[in-house]
Amino acid sequence: MTSESTFIGLMRAMATDPAARDLLDDCAVISLGSENLILTHDMMAEDVHWLPSADPADVAWKLVASNLSDLAAKGARPLGVLLGFMLGEDSWDRAFAVGLHKALSHFGVALLGGDTVANRGDKRALGLTAIGAATCAPVPSRGGAMPGDLVYVTGTLGDALAGFELIEAGFDEVGPLATAYNRPEPRLAEGQLLAPLVHAMMDVSDGLLLDAERLANASKMGIAIDLSKIPLSPAYINYRGDALESRLQAASWGDDYQLLFAISPEIQIPVAAQAIGCVTQGAGLILFDGDKALPRPATLGYQHQ
Amino acid sequence: MTSESTFIGLMRAMATDPAARDLLDDCAVISLGSENLILTHDMMAEDVHWLPSADPADVAWKLVASNLSDLAAKGARPLGVLLGFMLGEDSWDRAFAVGLHKALSHFGVALLGGDTVANRGDKRALGLTAIGAATCAPVPSRGGAMPGDLVYVTGTLGDALAGFELIEAGFDEVGPLATAYNRPEPRLAEGQLLAPLVHAMMDVSDGLLLDAERLANASKMGIAIDLSKIPLSPAYINYRGDALESRLQAASWGDDYQLLFAISPEIQIPVAAQAIGCVTQGAGLILFDGDKALPRPATLGYQHQ
Structure with a gap:
């Protein structure tokens, strides 16, 4: 299997826009008019990020929290999320939906859209995109630490x-x-x-x-x-x-x-x-x-x- | 398996922000300052959206094109995309990366970020988020057709x-x-x-x-x-x-x-x-x-x- 670092290396060649921050940061930062938009997309997969026995509501919470944490690192105000969901067993999906609602309500974030795909009996993979508005400029990055900080x-x-x-x-x-x-x-x-x-x-x-x-x-x-x-x-x-x-x-x-x-x-x-x-x-x-x-x-x- | 319409029904309860357009439109439309942002997320899965024999470069192209088509329906100017990628067999992943580069170059769209997940031998699921800026206001929707149009x-x-x-x-x-x-x-x-x-x-x-x-x-x-x-x-x-x-x-x-x-x-x-x-x-x-x-x-x- 391709390693994450190899694949990101392949992606870096096409991430030439400054908004991509060379794929070295937690988020993309897009300048639009007088605003800076903060965008992140995190995925989670069964057996990688959660145990099959996990409560689907906890999976939903963590999917939201891990993306919002990336926005937090930019000081961003969340504007909403888009969900990529692989459909599966009905009771799991309903419990996920309830948990997602609870997590989004807790963080005061709106679901704005997304997509579903059918599942052919495979382990699930879920994706979430979070978008936020910067609350200050410049938007902090991982770079910029100074000697003596x-x-x-x-x-x-x-x-x-x-x-x-x-x-x-x-x-x-x-x-x-x-x-x-x-x-x-x-x-x-x-x-x-x-x-x-x-x-x-x-x-x-x-x-x-x-x-x-x-x-x-x-x-x-x-x-x-x-x-x-x-x-x-x-x-x-x-x-x-x-x-x-x-x-x-x-x-x-x-x-x-x-x-x-x-x-x-x-x-x-x-x-x-x-x-x-x-x-x-x-x-x-x-x-x-x-x-x-x-x-x-x-x-x-x-x-x- | 949960049907797409059932799941979207569950999601609609939490999509109360006007930007979500009740999940009835192709995209979310977020007002930010004087700008309208257009966001869409489409997924594709092996055996559902592409045949296992498909050229990975074609899969990449279609993933980009299907998302950009949603932006086109809003009259949006694309600002970039974020990729959610499930890692797998090395030669497939490399061919996908080459095809993605070709598609993004063709459409003049930048890769801004994304995430990868390991694959436990399952069929692949891929997601792409596309973000655009509206070029007019109001941003058209599916609603609004008038008698005699x-x-x-x-x-x-x-x-x-x-x-x-x-x-x-x-x-x-x-x-x-x-x-x-x-x-x-x-x-x-x-x-x-x-x-x-x-x-x-x-x-x-x-x-x-x-x-x-x-x-x-x-x-x-x-x-x-x-x-x-x-x-x-x-x-x-x-x-x-x-x-x-x-x-x-x-x-x-x-x-x-x-x-x-x-x-x-x-x-x-x-x-x-x-x-x-x-x-x-x-x-x-x-x-x-x-x-x-x-x-x-x-x-x-x-x-x-």
Whole structure:
């Protein structure tokens, strides 16, 4: 099978419009009149992004949340979504529709259109396009971090990882960790407050460390992260403790949907966020545990196939 | 399996934003500042929309063309597309990428972003979102046809039907009929010229008669169509003749990607198009062969499952 990176390489040759941002960003940014439009399209597939036993309403929620999280990273105000839906078993489809309605109502986002295709007995693949309006200009990207910037992350990390493990093991379908996995809350309000202030921003969907390295690379800078600063929830600490290994796991698993951003140390942060490192001259990611430099882990996050 | 109409019924409950146009139109129309944005998302699936033996470059072309045809029906200027791609066999994916590049270059449209998902050995499903800017206001819809309007269609009908049959039978991979099936040309230029003038417009993708009935229903009017006026190409006439049965088939098969529109008889038509009927008080579709009224055929077009 073609790898994602190979295919994106093929696509980059035809993504020459500046709006495509070289396919290196979370969203496309189209200038139209005095407005900047933000567009993203995320897909999810059965057995890849959700277990066959998953609640269809949770699948719908995550499909919406993962796309809105991309808009949040641009500080965009969502305008609506279009759904690409593969039809299947009737009760699943109805439960998905109910869950989609609930998710869209929760986030105050309208369904604007889409398409369906018949299913010939295959595993489902779903797609969602989200469109938003920028609330500031320029629209932040992954590039632009400056030496001396502080690096922050909103919320806590690792909850979705713990939730996934608990669900897989047959426990805890309703606790805060399972909820973090099944019903992530994209940081739309925080994104709008941060967008005019940050030098670089992205959402954390594939693991903090992997995404931080992407932000560093897009900015042509280095990023130093202190793992002792990784924000953990009480529920996560109760589940796995807060030792270095536990923090490393929380920082290298996906589905957090928090915002990671680089910002001048002189700026007062208008949202709840934890400083976890800083931007440096140089390249790539350097990890510390307090004062102690750490070797690079084998895995920084979820690498798509 | 859930039927498309049942699922769209479920979706309509959450498509309350006026931009969604009650999911009855080809596109969503979002007002933003002084601009109207046009958005559409179409999916295609293996064994449903293309034969497994199809050239991946043709699949790419049709995915682009079917979405751009929706923009054409709004008179929109395309701004770009986002691709949702299910990865698979390497040579197929590369041929698809080459074909996509060729199609996007042909139509002068940029790839702006998208997403890929891994494939677990299933049949492929692909999605494309196209975004355009309206070139006039108000943006035409399927509704709005007025009694006494003439009904026109651009181009010729039935070529894609004949092309499909020839390809299925193992003939004629390169002639004009096969090309009409494999490489449709959405009527973007015609759409922009017509949009400020028409009362109602849509693209013909599921069969002229079915789509004309949809336009009649959306307009809460009747439409009378004279099958003797259905425009046929010399290649189609050579293939199947131009008797009534042949015209009826040409008018009830999909993949034509022509524009169907209702317009005041006082307006000079700025594009090549054939008058095929008129809008009436009443409801639904009435067919004639010249002066002779015809019974309603069992099938008006391609009904999605």
